[in-house]
Amino acid sequence: MSLKNVLFWIVALMMLTLAGCKDDDITPNGEEPEPEPEPTEWSIPTYADDYSPIAAWSLRNQWNLANVHDPSVAYYNGYYYMYGTDASYGNEHEGHGHFQGKRSRDLVNWDWVGGPFYDDPAWVADSLNAIRSRMGLETIPENEINYGYWAPVVRRVNVDGQEILRMYYSIIIDNYIETGKANTPANFDGSWVERAFIGVCESTDPAGAVWVDKGFVTTSSSDRGLDYSRSGTNDWSAYFYYNAIDPTYIVTPEGKHFLIHGSWHSGFALLEVDAATGKPLNTLGEPYADSASELVQRYGLRVGTRTASSRWQGSEAPEIIYKDGYYYLFMAYDGLDVPYNTRVVRSENIEGPYLDITGRNFTNGRGDSYPIVTHPYKFNLHHGWVGIAHCAIFQEEGSGDWFYMSQGRLPANVNGNPYSNALMMGHVRRIVWCPASIDEPDNLWPLALPQRYAAVPDDEPITSDLLVGTWEHMKLEYTYAQQNTAKSLTLNADGTMSGALSGSWSYDEAKKQLTLGNVIVCVEREVDWEASPRKVTLVYAGTEKSLNGTYWGKKK
Structure with a gap:
């Protein structure tokens, strides 16, 4: 073989080798992705609605979608990762870290994964007691602080060219403000219960439960100055104007990053954050002011309220997405055990006003909003579901189809179990975009389907x-x-x-x-x-x- 021919075949082999090393074969971390599973023949899911026989922590790898509460979902490195409030049937999760998660390739079958924290983040106690000191209150010993871990939101974001998962999480402090004692009827001291905090953490290895905590983002804030007195346990007028729980997170088409958070109290706050750090763009200052107008200049614009004059209004859990020129703001109404139901409003501007399908102004608190996305329901020959809200709204990778995920609770006394309402099964549902009326075929609104998603093959037309x-x-x-x-x-x-x-x-x-x-x-x-x-x-x-x-x- 001539030297010319030898060189030709060497170059050809090099080209073939390089062709096999595409960027698609490298993860955002520069690591090789996990191998794709072999395709299997589709089958109908068989996991049971009543998961009490496998509720034990030792059986968590059998849970699938059991023990889901306030979920948030993001796609990363070939999987959908889901994290939610620390909750489980029989409190089986206690002592095993916080914000445990699940992951799935197909949105039907889910495996357990570890969460970000095993210990209480030290910054929470430090921030709490620093605020208390400036308010003239005694510090609460760290071992006497009662923590609750609630309602994270997780998103895939690009920071300096690297894709990461960013999670905002809520930690509530269940101690009274005046004395710092635990929130029990016997300890009631004539004050409101302490504040909540929102923090942020990030990961490039959620499968390994490796997260870096970045700490404080915001906290519950009051328009009543230092007057945290409460007339009695039946007083629901609320010291805090904004409650720092239930964050949702969005990157606008213009590249701005925003949190929306809040529950019950006075409504939902919109807070702009830095794209690189995830922290507020502006200085928040003290988490109290003498008026709402002074407070909202620092702690966020109020973009929604169920009832403008109410401090205890029964709306919470905002979740925001952007689609075709509108920001869609989903929210939960009422108590979480049975009445929980989901509504949606929308706006052409991130700051609002957010209007419902009839034109009611949710930003100004003009009454209940429609359409209803989910509600307690019961089909025939089945016990049905209740407590269906606090949703995640996300897109399927590849298809761009939208999905709704929340917990569904069983009614009480299912299968003779008086505690069956504490069973929380994760529900994934496809969203359909339907016309607001016959005369407005292009005025589309999102609704969840009445049956859970099962990835049914759709290879035949529906005639x-x-x-x-x-x-x-x-x-x-x-x-x-x-x-x-x-x-x-x-x-x-x-x-x-x-x-x-x-x-x-x-x-x-x-x-x-x-x-x-x-x-x-x-x-x-x-x-x-x-x-x-x-x-x-x-x-x-x-x-x-x-x-x-x-x-x-x-x-x-």
Whole structure:
């Protein structure tokens, strides 16, 4: 072989070698990614709704979506990582660190992963007692501080060219302000309970539970100066204007970074943070002021409140996303055990005003907001679900489809268990974007589907003839602490309907939109989790701007 030919084959082999070393084969950390699992044939999920037989900590690798509360989800290095409030059935999590998580490749099957902390972050006690000292209060010994770990939010962000996971987390202090004693009826001292803090930590190795804590971001703040007195345990007027829990985090199309946080109290605060550090751009100063106007200049603009005049208004857990020119702000209403339900409002500006589907101004506290995204419900032949709110909203990697995740609680006394309402199963649901009315086909609003996501193959079109038959139809409407129930609806082949609804129906196969009278609902395939055995079926969700509710349906 000539020297020329030898050189040709050497160069060719080098090119083939280099072609196999694409950037796609390297993670953002410069490490090789974990190998993709072999594809398996799709099957219907079999994990049980009642997970009490496997609730023990020693069985956590069998939990799948058991023991989920206030979840937040972000995609990183081939997995969806989920973290939530420290909570579990029987408090099995206690003594095993804070903010344990789960991860999944397919949003259906989840494995347990460790969380960021095993010990209480030292900065919390330091910050608390520094504030107390400036208020003229005695310090609370660190071993007497009662901590609670609540409601983190996790996002994938790019910092100086490196993709990381950034988590904002909440820590509440359950001691009275006046004496610093533990929050118990016997210790009540005529003051409010202490403040909460939001901190930030970051990771490039969430699989290994390796996180770097960056410390203080913000704290609960008051517009009542140093008057933290409380007239009695039935006084709900609240010392704090903003409660520093339940953060949500967004990067705007312009590249600005914002936190929105708050619960009950006076509403939700918008706080701009530095992209590189995650800390507030502006100096916060003392967490108290003599007026709300003075306070909000430093601790954040109020962008939403359920009732403008209320300090105990039953709205919490903001979650914000951006889509097609709008910021969509999801929130939870009411108590978390049974009545929890989800609403959504939107704005063209991050600062608001946030309006509901009817034009009600949530920023100004103009009453309850619609549409309803989730609500306690019960389909036939099943106990149903309650306490469905405090959601994460996120996109599927690759498809860009949107998903809703929250916990769902079982009602009390399921399977004879008086504590079944403490069982918290993670629910992942697809979001459909449905028209606000027949006359506004492009005015789309997000709604969760009535059945949990099971990654059902969608390789066949949903045609009009498949819709003919009997459905379980439900109107999700606001009924405090009550489950909405299903009624029978028949879609006849001649385009009429009977049972729960009357009149005519029609179907747009290209858009997968079913018109039931004057309401357009969006149709998808999902698993009927209530059936025994579970089976694939058709489901729908939709609303109409004057309905003050949402239609959910499942074909029998």
